[in-house]
Amino acid sequence: MTEPAKTHARPAGLPGPPPAGASALPPGTYDGSTVLVTGGGTGLGKAIAAEFARLGASLVIASRKAEHLKAAQDELAAIGCGRVMTAQCDIRDPERIAEVFDAATAASGLPDVLVNNAAANFPVPAEDMSPNAWRAVVDITLTGTWFMTREFARRHLSAGTPGSVVNIGASYAWTGGPGFAHSAAAKAGVKSLVETLAVEWGPYGIQVNGLVPGLVPHEDMTDDIRGHLDRQREKAGRQPALRVGLPREVGWAATFLASPYARFITGHTLVVDGANWQRRALVSPPVTTVREQLGRGAFGDGAG
Numbered sequence: 313m314t315e316p317a318k319t320h321a322r323p324a325g326l327p328g329p330p331p332a333g334a335s336a337l338p339p340g341t342y343d344g345s346t347v348l349v350t351g352g353g354t355g356l357g358k359a360i361a362a363e364f365a366r367l368g369a370s371l372v373i374a375s376r377k378a379e380h381l382k383a384a385q386d387e388l389a390a391i392g393c394g395r396v397m398t399a400q401c402d403i404r405d406p407e408r409i410a411e412v413f414d415a416a417t418a419a420s421g422l423p424d425v426l427v428n429n430a431a432a433n434f435p436v437p438a439e440d441m442s443p444n445a446w447r448a449v450v451d452i453t454l455t456g457t458w459f460m461t462r463e464f465a466r467r468h469l470s471a472g473t474p475g476s477v478v479n480i481g482a483s484y485a486w487t488g489g490p491g492f493a494h495s496a497a498a499k500a501g502v503k504s505l506v507e508t509l510a511v512e513w514g515p516y517g518i519q520v521n522g523l524v525p526g527l528v529p530h531e532d533m534t535d536d537i538r539g540h541l542d543r544q545r546e547k548a549g550r551q552p553a554l555r556v557g558l559p560r561e562v563g564w565a566a567t568f569l570a571s572p573y574a575r576f577i578t579g580h581t582l583v584v585d586g587a588n589w590q591r592r593a594l595v596s597p598p599v600t601t602v603r604e605q606l607g608r609g610a611f612g613d614g615a616g
């Protein structure tokens with residue numbers, strides 16, 4: 313029997329995606345639709361908004377800071393996405409959310425798709441986390457997502473129209489997230505909402521799905537998150553894919569989940585992370601505490 317040829321080539325990881333501007337969905341998939349993206353002025357929210365717009369959607373991008381929204385509007389216009397309404401909105405404020413829906417509906421119709429992408433996060437050892445830090449992250453990431461989703465659904469329920477919600481999550485919703493106790497708890501709540509609301513609102517034609525990005529660096533990352541990432545040199549080599557994700561790969565997944573081609577998918581959370589969240593080492597690495605990983609001294613040294 314001949315032995316199979318042995319290969320000693322260095323593994324190359326998962327291939328890269330098609331170029332920016334490409335799309336798996338037919339042109340015009342979102343013609344006549346309005347898509348509201350929270351946190352659409354920066355990072356992944358902006359990338360998600362761009363993919364919907366390339367497929368014909370009118371956009372509403374909503375977040376707190378006018379400068380984020382204006383910069384994204386200009387950037388989107390430069391790649392040919394002209395129909396972009398901006399709305400300053402803190403998603404913790406249900407009254408302001410209702411005003412944003414009113415304005416969006418007046419401008420381009422009740423949004424057909426809601427992408428709950430806005431979130432807050434920073435690494436901190438759990439024992440150093442202040443009550444305000446906990447509240448801020450949970451209020452934005454979980455409660456804000458719920459307030460947005462509630463407003464979207466109530467309007468569709470009273471109009472008798474279908475709709476689609478995509479909640480951007482994180483894989484520590486399943487695994488827990490050492491160093492991110494607030495965000496991991498909030499994202500677990502967001503994943504639970506996907507599963508609950510898909511069942512409650514399926515009969516009315518409202519889909520609710522989750523989408524979890526893996527490590528997807530981008531130029532708008534906050535200093536806290538960038539500082540955390542910068543502690544890990546050679547990011548690509550630490551992923552089973554041997555590369556990080558690209559923002560457009562998250563955008564493509566969002567446009568699929570909300571599209572007519574995914575109408576029977578609901579209550580599902582899709583992970584787009586090159587299998588990083590399922591890693592287990594054959595030989596366990598030594599345990600390093602979160603304090604050590606964040607370069608903090610002993611508890612009570614004043615670092616918290």
Ligand code: NAP
Nearest residue numbers: 351354355356375376377380402403429430431480527528
């Ligand atoms: P980012 O650039 O920090 O985006 C967060 C966005 O949320 C900003 O546009 C911010 O805009 C908005 N925002 C924050 N608080 C808000 C509030 N109270 N009301 C309204 N908007 C608010 O982060 P990102 O990396 O693009 O992350 C986007 C999503 O992907 C998040 O849900 C995150 O958890 C998830 N995710 C990202 C990665 C990654 O590798 N990038 C990995 C896993 C999960 P303003 O400051 O203008 O309000």
